[in-house]
Structure formats: structure tokens, C-alpha cells
Amino acid sequence: MSRVVDSRRLTGPHLLGDHPGAALDVAFDSSEPDPVAAVTAWRAEARRLLDAVGWSGEDIAARTFPGGASLVITAPIDGLYAATDVNEAAWDAAMARSAGGPVDDTAPERLRAAIVRDHDTRLRALRDAARARQVTFLADDELVSAGTGRGAIVWPRHDLPAVPAVDWDEVHDVPIxxxxxxxxxxxxxxxxxxxxxxxxxxxxxxxxxxxxxxxxxxxxxxxxxxxxxx
Structure with missing residues (x-):
């Protein structure tokens, strides 16, 4: 048997990669016949769902260890909550197939709706502009910033400017x-x-x-x- 220990967003670089996404931590008990097979099944379902929601370019990674595994998918920066749902749905589907049970056929439609709801064109554009200028870009549920220290500009997440409206000459990083x-x-x-x-x-x-x-x-x-x- 297995159980989900934690499901969370990855807002930046992490142990298994440099891109944002979602991580699912699962635990296996001694009765699990083949943890490696379970992770392999998750990989297949994660790829199926990523393709189904239009995220074919996103990556999959896994780290196994005695008694458990960390399962990671990458995702667009504005889709991290939906990414946790995709990851959980992939695990549920993998476990259902392994047990010979039914798989939720409505998952792709539900997940696509969540992705559309959270889509944020300005957030993506600001992130891309900051990257192009090689300055730090950070975002959470409340604030978004470009630059660090005295060179940082901070905006409310719900009121982001268009890229041309930003005075990029004032944005820079300080040593960290x-x-x-x-x-x-x-x-x-x-x-x-x-x-x-x-x-x-x-x-x-x-x-x-x-x-x-x-x-x-x-x-x-x-x-x-x-x-x-x-």
C-alpha cells in the first residue's frame, strides 16, 4: 500500500530541477510489492495528463528512497495550483490502473478548466522580461517583484503592469x-x-x-x- 504524504507547489529551483512546478511525496509500506513499478505507472499517467491539458513541453522527474518517493512535474508559473491537481490526478490514476479499477475520465477537462481560470498573461510576460534582462523575478500569492534590494520593484499580484510600463532601467539586483x-x-x-x-x-x-x-x-x-x- 501507499499513501500521499504531501502535495505542494514548487515556486522555483528545487532538488530535482530548476523550474517551477509541483511535487507529490508518497510513502510506501512494506506491503507495497514494487515501488519502482508504482513510480513508473505515475510517470505514464503524468505524461498522459500533461499532454491532455496542453502542457506537453513540461518535464517529469522522480526521486525514490527507502520507504517513499518524491514525484515532480514542471508547470507554467501561473499554473502551479493546477499542477498540484495534475500530479495528484496522475498518482490516483496510476494507483487505480494498478488495482484494476476505473480511472477518472473527467480529470483532463476539470484540470484544463483550472488552468484556464488561473492563466495570467501579464505574470508570464513580466517573468520573461525579467529573465531577458537577467534580473531576479519572484512571485507569490500576494506580491510580484523584479530585481532585489534597492533595485526591486514590487507589484500587487492582482494589479500587474504591462511590460512596457515598467521602468526597467531602474530594476537591478544587489549582491546576495x-x-x-x-x-x-x-x-x-x-x-x-x-x-x-x-x-x-x-x-x-x-x-x-x-x-x-x-x-x-x-x-x-x-x-x-x-x-x-x-
Missing amino acids: VLVTGSNGKTTSVRLIAAIVTAAGLVPGVTSTDGVRVAGDSLAGGDFAGPMGAR
Whole structure:
């Protein structure tokens, strides 16, 4: 037997690739006869559904490990919620076929409707324009930004400008340092911030101390994970 442990969006680079998409984590118990066969069946169903919804150019990846697997599909940046549905539907179909049961024939139509509902031409255009100019582009459910630090412009997700309306000459990136590890990250970040300050520059820091710019606290809480990285 198997069970779904987690289904989530991938908003940027991740362990299995550089493109946004969706990940499905599944767990296998000792009664699962062939986990590799289950992942292979998911691959086939994922490709079938990706083709059916018009995402034939998207990629599929999987990572297996003792007791489970991570199953990933890539997707357009404005279709990540729908991508989680595609991934889950592919897994459900794979399990149904393996058990000799019926497969939901309405899934492609339902998934296409979700993709159409979430389609955002301006979001895609801004992302492409930022990439062409080699500046950082970030998007979540509330905000979209191009550039970093003083070179960033931020817009509400529901009110995005057309590409020509953006003053791209003002958009640029600032140097960014990422500190990873199990222990000592926040201490290391404090040290780096002190070095930057001593050099006459202005550091912006995210860590378990919160968000700080030039030593002033802008937000409290733990910003050491994905939220801080963004």
C-alpha cells in the first residue's frame, strides 16, 4: 500500500530541477510489492495528463528512497495550483490502473478548466522580461517583484503592469549571500552583516532574528527558511 504524504507547489529551483512546478511525496509500506513499478505507472499517467491539458513541453522527474518517493512535474508559473491537481490526478490514476479499477475520465477537462481560470498573461510576460534582462523575478500569492534590494520593484499580484510600463532601467539586483547548514546560520549571517556594515555598505538580513535592514528590524519571526530566501 501507499499513501500521499504531501502535495505542494514548487515556486522555483528545487532538488530535482530548476523550474517551477509541483511535487507529490508518497510513502510506501512494506506491503507495497514494487515501488519502482508504482513510480513508473505515475510517470505514464503524468505524461498522459500533461499532454491532455496542453502542457506537453513540461518535464517529469522522480526521486525514490527507502520507504517513499518524491514525484515532480514542471508547470507554467501561473499554473502551479493546477499542477498540484495534475500530479495528484496522475498518482490516483496510476494507483487505480494498478488495482484494476476505473480511472477518472473527467480529470483532463476539470484540470484544463483550472488552468484556464488561473492563466495570467501579464505574470508570464513580466517573468520573461525579467529573465531577458537577467534580473531576479519572484512571485507569490500576494506580491510580484523584479530585481532585489534597492533595485526591486514590487507589484500587487492582482494589479500587474504591462511590460512596457515598467521602468526597467531602474530594476537591478544587489549582491546576495545564502548561508546554509544545520547549525550556526544566524550567527554567520550576523557576522556577514557586521562585515558589510564595516565596509560602509547597507546589509539586509533574513534569519531567525527576523528581517533587518541596516540594523533596523522590519519584521519579527523566523525567516531562515524558504520565506527568508524569497
